[in-house]
Amino acid sequence: MKKILLILLFLNLTSLHSQVLPGGTGKTRYNENESKSGKFLFSLGLKSAKTIDNYGFEFGGKAGIMANENVFIGLGFYSLLSHNVDFNFSNFENTGTFLQLGYGGAEIEYLLPILSRTHLSFGSLIGTGTVDISASSDIDVPVGDGGDWFFIIEPYTGINFRFYESFHVGFNFSYRIISGVDFYGMSGSDISGPVFSVILKSL
Numbered sequence: 001m002k003k004i005l006l007i008l009l010f011l012n013l014t015s016l017h018s019q020v021l022p023g024g025t026g027k028t029r030y031n032e033n034e035s036k037s038g039k040f041l042f043s044l045g046l047k048s049a050k051t052i053d054n055y056g057f058e059f060g061g062k063a064g065i066m067a068n069e070n071v072f073i074g075l076g077f078y079s080l081l082s083h084n085v086d087f088n089f090s091n092f093e094n095t096g097t098f099l100q101l102g103y104g105g106a107e108i109e110y111l112l113p114i115l116s117r118t119h120l121s122f123g124s125l126i127g128t129g130t131v132d133i134s135a136s137s138d139i140d141v142p143v144g145d146g147g148d149w150f151f152i153i154e155p156y157t158g159i160n161f162r163f164y165e166s167f168h169v170g171f172n173f174s175y176r177i178i179s180g181v182d183f184y185g186m187s188g189s190d191i192s193g194p195v196f197s198v199i200l201k202s203l
Contacts, residue, residue: 036066043201050193057082077104087133090184103129117162124155148183170199
């Protein structure tokens with residue numbers, strides 16, 4: 001999961017750097033009316049998600065292609081970065097353990113332009129993920145006997161602003177629904193809930 005996130009970060013940085021290199025896209029004036037169909041889209045996101053009894057911070061991104069002028073189809077991957085979500089279930093209660101969470105899947109998104117530099121987005125992620133437990137806040141030391149898999153669907157809506165050339169910053173609200181978890185007394189409802197995201201998108 002972490003390797004996938006690093007690849008997405010590299011793709012975003014490469015796209016940004018190419019616009020200022022000699023012979024790169026920086027010599028061509030950005031045309032907001034150019035067709036988006038067939039173009040690649042990369043984005044990175046920082047999420048604040050209701051998880052158990054706290055809000056944890058997740059990092060991830062997505063990559064894919066514009067199927068037409070308005071519809072994006074791709075893959076997204078996200079991972080819980082913060083170690084502030086205590087795992088207070090079963091015999092792990094008050095032992096200093098915290099939750100590990102990672103998930104990914106297919107994403108489809110509809111982009112609705114409302115102004116020359118602004119568009120709304122409506123989409124959903126559908127996929128799978130894993131939960132586990134770690135016992136150290138400095139390095140991940142799994143103690144959950146292999147973790148557990150789950151199914152996730154996360155519909156979202158957001159608003160995006162183009163601030164430079166093809167780069168946008170966006171703010172999303174979503175609601176994560178997780179099922180299939182049976183892990184030391186934790187269920188899917190314990191890690192389902194509202195999610196707030198800040199997105200950096202290259203299109």
